[in-house]
Amino acid sequence: SVSVLQSSRRHAVRSILGGTLLMFHQHHPSVANEKRGEEVGAATERKDGGRLADIDRKRLYDNVADKYDELDGGVAANALGLPEKRAKLLAEASGDVLELAVGTGLNLPLYRYENIRNLRGVDLSSKMLQKAVEKRSNLPARDKAKISLSEMDAARLSFESNSFDYVVETFSLCVVYSPEAVLREAFRVLKPGGQLLILENSRSTNPILGLYQDATADILARYGGKACMWNQDVIGLTKRIGFKIDFVEDYGTGVLRAVRAKKEELQ
Numbered sequence: 526s527v528s529v530l531q532s533s534r535r536h537a538v539r540s541i542l543g544g545t546l547l548m549f550h551q552h553h554p555s556v557a558n559e560k561r562g563e564e565v566g567a568a569t570e571r572k573d574g575g576r577l578a579d580i581d582r583k584r585l586y587d588n589v590a591d592k593y594d595e596l597d598g599g600v601a602a603n604a605l606g607l608p609e610k611r612a613k614l615l616a617e618a619s620g621d622v623l624e625l626a627v628g629t630g631l632n633l634p635l636y637r638y639e640n641i642r643n644l645r646g647v648d649l650s651s652k653m654l655q656k657a658v659e660k661r662s663n664l665p666a667r668d669k670a671k672i673s674l675s676e677m678d679a680a681r682l683s684f685e686s687n688s689f690d691y692v693v694e695t696f697s698l699c700v701v702y703s704p705e706a707v708l709r710e711a712f713r714v715l716k717p718g719g720q721l722l723i724l725e726n727s728r729s730t731n732p733i734l735g736l737y738q739d740a741t742a743d744i745l746a747r748y749g750g751k752a753c754m755w756n757q758d759v760i761g762l763t764k765r766i767g768f769k770i771d772f773v774e775d776y777g778t779g780v781l782r783a784v785r786a787k788k789e790e791l792q
Contacts, residue, residue, distance in 0.1 A: 582700065583649050585752060590629065590652035597696065598631045610776065611635050611695060614724050614783050620690030623647070623714060625679040625707060626697030630657030638668040645684070647677035680706035684714045691715075695724040698762070699753040708766040715788040721768055723784040727759040730779035738780070759784060 589596065602608065612635040619640035624632060627646030636644065648654050654674055661669045677683060679694075680703055692711040698704040711721050729735045738756035746754050759782050760770060768786035775782055 582702065582752065586628070586648075586650035587652040590650060590656055593629050593653065593656070594631065597628075608635070610724060610781070610783065614695070614722050615693065617720070617722060617785065618691040618693060621645075621688065622691045622693060623682075623684070623689045623711075624693040624695075625711065626694065626701070627657055627674065628653045628697075630660035630674075632693065632695060633657065633660045633672065634664065636668075638664075638671055641671055644672045645689075646672065646674045647679060647682070648674075649676070649678050651676050680710060682710045682714055686713050687716045688714050689716060689719060691720050691722060693722045696726065696753075698723070698759065699726045699755060699757055704757065704762055705766065708762060708768075712766050712768065712788055717788060717790045719788050720771075721763070721784075721786040721788070723759060723763070723782070723786070725759050725782055725784070726753060726755045726757065727779055727782040728756045729777075730775060734778060734780070755780065 586593070598608070611632055615632055615635045616637055618636060620642050622636075622641055622644045624644065624646045627633075627648050628650075630646070633646070638644075646654075646657060648657070654676055657674050661672050661674065664672075679697070679701060692715055694707070694711065698707060701707050708721075715721065728738055735756070742754050742756040746752050760773065763784060763786050764770060767788070769789055770784065770786050772785040773782060
C-alpha cells in the first residue's frame, strides 16, 4: 500500500541518516567536554563563518594534542575502518612527499617508505608535532631518516614551487580557515604531473543528508567536531583550484571521501 511504501522510505532515510551521523560523530566527538574543556570551548566560539582563525586553531589543537589520538585514531576510528582507509590512500604516495597538517602523525606508520625518497610533514600546532616526533621515533631507522617535521601553516608554505611528487591531506580541510588557500599552496608546491591525495569530510551525495549537513555545520563546528565544517564540497573546491580529479571513492554516502587529483603537466 501507499502508507507501507511511505513508511519504508522514511525508515530507509532514517537508516542512511543515522548511520552516516554515527560515522561523523564517532570520528569527531566533541572536544568541548575534554580535559581543559573551558579553554577549548572558548577557542571554538571565536570563529568566523564556522571556521577558526589561525591563532584559535593553533590554541585548540595545542590544547587537545595529548588526547587527539583518542579523538581521531581511537576505538571509534578503528571501528569505522579509518586506519585502513588512510593506508589505502597513502599507499599511492611515492618520491618526494608533503603531508599537510600532519598533526600527531597518525599517518606516519602507514606510508610505504620503500617508495618514498623524502617525507615532509607540516603542522600549525607545535604540541601536535611533538606527538608526531614520538611516532617517528618508533619507526625503523631507515624509514624515520626520510621524515622531516616542521611547524608551518599549510596555507603559507615556505617550500619552493614544483617541489613535491605527492601532497597528502587527511581530515584538515574541514578545519582550516581557508581550504582554498591550502589547496592553492598544494597546487603550487606540486611538480607538474604531481598528485594530491585527500581523505576528507564532505557534503553527502544523499540530498536529504546534504541538507542536514548544511543546516548543522556551523553549530557542530562551534561546539564540537574539532571545529570541523562537515558539509564542504571537496570535489568542487579541488576543481576550482585547477586540479584534475582522477579518482573518487565515497564512504558513508559521501560524508567521507577519498580523492586523487592531478596537477597536469605544463603544455
